Structures are given as structure tokens and as C-alpha cells.
Amino acid sequence: MELVKKVDVCVVGAGHAGCEAALACARLGMETVVFTVSVDSIALMPCNPNIGGSSKGHLVREVDALGGEMGKIIDKTFIQSKMLNRSKGPAVHSLRAQADKAQYSRSMRKVLENQEHLTIKQAEVCELIWERMEDAEKKATKRIRGLKTFTGMIYECRAVILCTGTYLKARCLCGEAITYTGPNGLQAANHLTDSLLSMGIEMRRFKTGTPARMDRRSIDFSRMEEQFGDERVVPFSFSTDPDDVQIDQVSCYLTYTNEKTHEIIRDNLDRSPIYTGVIEGTGPRYCPSIEDKVVKFPDKERHQVFIEPEGLHTNEMYVGGMSSSLPEDVQIAMYRTVPGLENCEIVRNAYAIEYDCINPKQLYPTLGFKDVEGLYSGGQFNGSSGYEEAAAQGLIAGINAVQFLMGKEEIVIDRSEGYIGVLIDDLVTKDNTEPYRMMTSRAEYRLLLRQDNADLRLREKGFQAGLITKMRYDEVLNKKYMIEREIERLKSVRIGAARKNQEFLERFGSTSLKTGSNLAELLCRPELTYENLRELDPGREWLPDDVTEQVEIEIKYEGYIDRQLRQVEQFKKMEKKKIPENLDYDEVPSLRIEARQKLKSFRPVSVGQASRISGVSPADISVLVVYLEQYRRNNKESH
């Protein structure tokens, strides 16, 4: 009888974080087990049927560039796709696809099932096994030895990745009706929290919610605006052939709430668990329940409602914009006031869910726990929200668990390298009080962090980690070379004030040339594009679309991009100044009390990270820099 099993890595949870983490570990050669309370819920999308969206689309692209799976799966299973913000600058273009939820989940499960070195195990993990350690160089006081399942199996391993999503001590609320389950009525995980608490890990409680699903046959779409996908679909994954994603797309529908809807909600607020105080968890402000919207924005006469299909082989429709924890009878009455939903039949009620998660300041930017060697985590467990945020963290946690096991330096993506960097840095550096959602405004260098150049930014890191093959990496190097060469060429092709050229400019409503110019300068004009300048550029060689796209963006926005590049230089200097893990902040004189407390509680890895902690002033940073120099010289002298 086998009771103890030896593996390299255990991944707890098989949602979007867990899948990426498990795949990364297995692909890098580690014997990996991924645990889930239900194999049928692998890569489940329990809320909206979308992948991507503003800034989230960037994350998916970055996951793909690093060698993750999400982009590939959604390219195979989407049923509608749009590039958002097309009328705005390239930095905020963002892909969003409607997924066939069941297909998405099935496809991801298949990839996991067929992955070498990876085992799927249906079991509730109830306890981590760990031991104390003493290492003067390290902050960690504990190390991972393995874990135990509810049914008594022990898995010995040196690395565990926690991706428990919303399952820890989960509680679902629909008005007065409360069930102690995870999403979709799945079994909650009620034991692991206590084990984590006993290790000294600080837990907190968050909440989120989801709207109702309706029977397509009960909806009158003629009273709604039909929303189509893009004519030419752009794939998420850099490895997907764009010709493969030109499918027949399905439609979504737009309708609105009205005064009547709001009245019903207001009249029944006393039955909403959020307003009666039954829900203790902190909810996210960016996806407020319809109750919240009505209360917080009383002047708004209507709110948008998006009706989106959940898949091709189901009649269920997702009611975007109307998540709620009101009781069932109120939900029915409320939904039925919306044009097109007069006769709607609810398949699944809207509900709110509460769950345990951690305060992520306990993590390094590698997503490893500061105090527990070998313990990593990702996704909603870290206090984030969203499938894409989860996948991104799962991937990084997976990569770094392997780096740790192999004794290599762990990988950190910084704020100037990717949205993933912004996401993780925000999580581990800021005082987050609600589930964290990615937003483009959080990325201060966003002109550099475009979805179109994610491969140029991050494939190298994926190659270093071992998830990207040499061949794919060389492709990117070659692409970079072609871009640079073409930009140089455009800068050097002179365009004189000849009649032919002036006529060309006139045709495009562009001011005529007084003196000579070059193609790059002309390309900076908003009315001219790389494509229409072809006429003035007979010497142009054929280049792939993704190369000319980069050329055009880099030239058109050069001034802005250069400014951000200069800011990044400053930023990098501060990131490079590392703070020793064991620095005793009580020994640093002249720090203000608030700064000292914050630094002690966050334990930043670099001066740069320290400077982003709220309550730490530039003067405190100066003091810290001087202290670090003193510390360095002292250590030098003693060695």
C-alpha cells in the first residue's frame, strides 16, 4: 500500500494559475502533481466568458511570449474576438475574445493530461508539511517538505505552488440563501487555511460576485443591439497562424437597465447581504454588483447590460454588468425589467462568493514566500482577480519554483518589462485592500509595454527559463534585427521637394515640403502611414506585417517612447540597488517611524521597490542608500 509519494513539485489547484504553473514545472522536467477538487473543473471559467480585455489582453500576450499556454488555448476555443481601443494609441489596443467555456476547459485539460512529467490528482489538499531551518543569509525560517491530502496521502516535495483560487473556506451568497461551497456549487477547501495559519502566514478574506446565466430561448434579442466581432481576427498567441483564426463568429447583445430596475433594487437593499453586513469580505470596485452601481451612481439613468453566449453547445447566456447577491425572487423581478429580458428564465442565479486569500506582501517579486523556502503562490490566492492575472502569476510561480529546485537565480519581470511585472510588483509592494485587477493606468511605462511587442520584450526571458526553444528565440532576434534595419533605412531615404512628392502629399491632405525630408519624418505625420508611403519608396523590400507594424509604431511615437525609455533608465538604477534579505531596519538611524514600520513589514528586495511603498519618502530612501553603503563597506572590511 502506497501512502507516501516523492515528487518535485505539487501544484494546489488547477484553475488558470494552477494550469500554467503545473505546465511550466512539468515542461521544465520536474515531476509535478496538480491537485484539484474536481478534474471536471480544470481551467474552469466560473465568471465571465472572456479572455483578454483592456490590459488583460496584454497579460495573455506576455504569458504567451514567456512560453505559457493561455493564448494558444483561447485561439483554439474563441467564438468571437475584438481588438479593443483600436481608435486609440497602439499602447492601449487590447484583444478580447469570447470563449466557449466548456471547450476552453476541455482543451486545457487535454494539454495537461498529455503533458509529460505531469500528473492530475483529484483530491483536497488539507495540510502543508514543513520544517524549521536556520540560515543566516536567508530571511526564511521554514522550508517545504511536502503536503497531505484529505484522504491521507502524503506527497513529499521541496516545492509547493498554491493556486487555490476562491476555494479556501468559500461561502456563496444569494440573498438569504448561503451555501458553503466554491464557485458553481463545487466543493470548498476547508482545511488548508488552518495549516497555513499555523505556519504564520497572514490570511485575509475577499469577496467577488457573478451575474446570472439565462436560457437563450427566453431572451428577445430583437430588443437589443447586436454586437459583432472584428472582421479580421488577430490571434493572441504569437505562434498561431492568423489564417487559422478567421472563423464564423457569434454575436453578443447590448441592452440597458432602467429606472424600474433601479427601483426594485433600491426597494430590496435590505435583503442584499452586502448591505446588511452579512458579507464581511472586501469586494472589488471595478466589477461592482448592480446594487453597488445603483447606490453609488444614483444619477445614472441606465447601466449597460451585455448578453454573451457561454459557448456554442449550450443555451446559457451570461448577463454582463448585472452581478448581484440579491435573493432569487428579487433577481428575477429585476432582470425582467430589462428590455429583451421580460420573459427571461434564469438557469443559474447570480451570487457573491467569499474566500480566504493571503496578504501578498508576504511574497517576493518571484512569488516565493519570504518566510517559507520552496512555497510559491499565484492567482486569487494572492489577492488578485481575473483569469489572465491568475495565469500570469501561475506561470511566474511555476518558473521560479523550478529555478529554485535547480539552484538557479529566480526570474523577476520588472515594471518596465511587462504588465506581469506591474501586476506582481503592485501585489507585493502596495497595500491592496480589494481583489487586484490589471488596468492600463497602472503601467507607468505603457507606451513600451504594448501587446504588439510582448514577444520582443519577453521571449528572451522565456528562453532563459527554458520554456521557449532556441528556434523561437532566434525568430525574435531576427525580427528585432529587421525592425532596426528598416527604421535606419527609412531615416536615410531622402524625400526632396520635387513636384511628384508634393502631389503625393497633397493627395493625403498633408502639408507640402519646403525643404527635403526623409521617409521617417513623413511617417511621423498622423495622416501618413507606412503603407501609403510605399509610393515614395520604390526601394522597399518585402517585410513581414509584424515587422512593419513595429517600424511604424516606433517611428510615429518616437518622441514619447524615448521619453519613457529615459525614465526607465532611472528606474532601473534604483531596481539594481539590492537590499540584503536580513537587513535590520531598526539599525538604520534617522528613518521616520512610519517608513521603518512599512519597510519592516514589506521587506523590499531593492531600493526601487522600497521607494514604491506608500509612507516611505524620498528622504527615507536617501537615508537607506547611505546605510546600505555603510553596510557594504562594513561587510567588506570584516571579510
Added chain:
Amino acid sequence: MTTDTIAAIVTALGNAGIGIIRVSGEKSTDVVDRIYRDGKHRRTLKNFPGNTIHYGFIYDGEELVDEVMVSIMKSPASFTTEDTVEVNCHGGVLVMNRILSLILRNGARLAEPGEFTKRAFLNGRIDLSEAEAVMDVISSQNELALKNSLRQLEGAVRNIITDCRKKIIHEIALIESALDDPEHISLEGYPQELGQKLDDLTGRIERLLATAEKGKIIKEGIKTVIVGKPNAGKSSLLNRLAGQERAIVTDIAGTTRDILEENIRLEGINLRVIDTAGIRSTEDVIEKIGVEKARKYSEDADLIIYVVDSSVPLDENDNQIMHMIRNKRCIVLFNKSDLDSRISLEEFRDRLRESQNVDKPEIRILRTSLRENTGIDEFECAIRELFFSGKIETGDEVMITSLRHRKALEEALISLSQVRESLLAGMPEDFYSIDLMGAYASLGRITGEEVEEDLINEIFSEFCMGK
């Protein structure tokens, strides 16, 4: 290590004969050379070796600013171990600030408080044993600078800046929420709207720059007017401050009939003190003119010292004085504490509070006896605190911080003009918010506020978004 070039005034501001502006960093010689000419009108600093000093002139364009001695120190033989240039100029506040501004305009950055010392340490110039002292210098100087900076912000100025920031963050939040949730929030027609708002913001900040000249006060002295009823002790105060019998002091009310003016130095602060005739209804023609003048002077005073004779009851004349000072920065001397008082300090405080503008900060009231020389130290201290921090040592921090304010305002204007350029160039909306954020952060440096979560909070509180 950081290699940018920094500059600051390193001697105390005031009426000293000579003041020194230090410039440290790779480009220090280049920077100063841009504004320096020797006797033959040549820029020559670059040709000189270290440890030399040179006679010449500082020019602002074609205009001569000052006659100076310039010392050149070459790395590593300087305090910071970097190339350093020190301009020894005439110690006047105006001149020193002008030269510093010129240096900043020509490629140096204003040094953070304690930054020269910090660099000296980081570059190994200062011994390890002194590291703690270095950290102390940095933190105390920063604290001081911050205090002064805030202290210097007049209520009205702060309000304007706060209001501008509020407007800016609202615009950013609108743009950003539309980017994050394009299906809920539209930006149609927005660029035109933003253009108008930019005009308004730019105008307000430009006006602020033109008027927020705290330097003026220091240069000319703080215009201080002493008011009070006849025989309250105003002239005694002037004499005490001036250290000489300037005004004739008698027991007869109404002795000072005209206005007396005296320049007084109070630990680095110039006060232009004006003693006025006591305020009372009078039939005496000459005295009447004096009283009228007192009113006038009070109107444009920077500081009013209201001397109250606590040995006589309050009357209509006190009401008039309180009314006169209701908008002014003021210190009250509750004088003649050596005599039996006819009014309690508490009673007086209540009366005073009622008469003042509601949003005006509490007025300091100090018990003094000018005859017995008590309470004078507290009074001097109060004046200093009113304008600087209590323990100012160099006396230059006020100018530096005000220069910081000006710099920050200028930077905000640059950011706003970049937004304007983006608008004119037809750039997409997401480009606007980048420079709007720059302006927001610059203005925030004046009021000492952190940017942090402002934007996210504004987005969620002002715009309804999300699934």
C-alpha cells in the same frame, strides 16, 4: 552611481558679504561656463586645472548679474569627489537666487537637502564612522525643507494648487476609465473639451508663478506693521527690537503721531518694521492723518503686530483694529503683564476669534511686558516660526524651497504644454493622460502629497465601470 549635476546655495542667505553656490557633478564646469565670462568676456573655465580660483562675471544672456570669484575643483579632490565648481558671489538674496536659477536653467538639477553630503559619503569621501551623522543630516534637512515648504504655502496658493490637481486627476480618470472600459465610457468630442480645460489650468498656474514670489518678502524685508491703541507700547516694542531709542516713549497716549520705520534683522530675517500712531477716534488733525496712514500701511503689511494694553478694558477702538486685521497674518502681544490686568487673555482671545475670518488660522497671542523685558524672546521666536521653522540654521531654506515650488510649477506647465502638443498633433487620447499625470505629480510635490492610489480611487469613485 548617479552622475547628474546638482547645485544649491551652501552659505546662509542674508546680508553676509559673500555667498557660495556649489555645483557638483560631471557637467559642473560646462554648466557654469555657460553663464561665466572672464575680464575679456570669454568663457574660459574649461581650460583651468583644479584647485584654482578665477575672477570674472556672471551673465544672464547679455545682462551682467554679478561680479564673482569662481573656484574649480577636479574629481576626486573636492568635497563630493566629483568635479565641483563654486561660485562666490555677493551675498544678497536676490543675486544668489538669480545665479542659482541660471545654473539650474543651464543643465544642473536643484540638490536635494543633504545631497552634497550624501554624495560625499557614497563616493567614499566621508569616513564610515560618520555615516550616522550623514543620515542625520539628510533626514533632518529634508524634514526642515518639507516643513518650510509647507509653511510657505499660503492658504490661497495651496487652494489653487489643490483645485488644479483635482481638475487634472478628474480628466486623467475620465481618459483612463474609457481606456479600461471602452464599451462603457466614450471619449467622443473629448479632445476639444480638454483643450479648453488646458487653457484654464495653464492660465491659473502661470498666474500663480507670476505672483507666488515669496522671494520678494525676503529681499525687501518682511513688511511688519505695529498697531494698537494709543499708549499700548508700540513704540517701546520698536525700540526694543531696534535696540535704540528711535521712538519717543512717554506715558502720554498719542505721542507717536506719524509713522516711524526701522529695518531690523532678526536672526537672518529682515523685518521692515513700521510703528504707527495709535488707533483711536481723534480730533487732532495731525494725529488723524497718522491714524489714517496706519490703516493704509496695515492693509499691505506682510505681518501685523497688534499690541494690546491689558491694563485697560477693550473698547470700540479695539473692535476697529480687530476688523482691520481680519485677513492679515498677525501676532498679538498682550502687553503690560506687569500691571494689574483689566481683561483676561481668554476673554480677549474669544473676542479676537469672533472678529476674524472663519478660515483664518489661530492667531498667536503672547504675554509680554515691554517695560520689564519679558516675553520678547518668545515673540522673536514666534516671528521666526511664522515664516521659517523654529530651528532654522542656514536661513536659506526658504529661498530654496520657494525655488522648488517655482520649479515644480514650471515643470507642471511644461507637462501641460506637452498635452497641448499631443492634442495639436492629433495623438490618440491615451497620450494625453501621460503628461497630465506629469503635471499632477509636479503640483503634488508642492503640496507634499503622494500620487499613489489617487488615480485608481478617482476612477472608481467618479466613473461607473465594470462587468
